[in-house]
Amino acid sequence: MQNSVNAILCPFCKGINNCMVNSNNACRCSTAKIPNELTAIVPAALRRTSCICENCINLFNNKPDQFKRQYILTSYKKQSA
Numbered sequence: 001m002q003n004s005v006n007a008i009l010c011p012f013c014k015g016i017n018n019c020m021v022n023s024n025n026a027c028r029c030s031t032a033k034i035p036n037e038l039t040a041i042v043p044a045a046l047r048r049t050s051c052i053c054e055n056c057i058n059l060f061n062n063k064p065d066q067f068k069r070q071y072i073l074t075s076y077k078k079q080s081a
């Protein structure tokens with residue numbers, strides 16, 4: 001059993017992701033369509049361990065620009081201050 005990573009928290013919004021990977025039922029994260037582009041921006045340490053919550057998947061699908069601004073702003077430096 002590994003408990004080193006807090007896999008119940010979404011890597012983006014830090015909310016409870018309701019992942020059911022530890023239950024008997026398959027979690028939606030194993031069936032949900034998560035864009036490759038989204039998994040690509042999950043911090044490497046959390047990739048394949050933390051489930052991305054439904055809110056973040058929806059936000060990414062609907063408003064990718066807003067999502068990126070909200071969650072990976074630190075990766076980008078504003079061109080003009």
Ligand SMILES: [Zn+2]
Pocket residue numbers: 010011012013014015052053054055056057
């Ligand atoms: Zn989330």
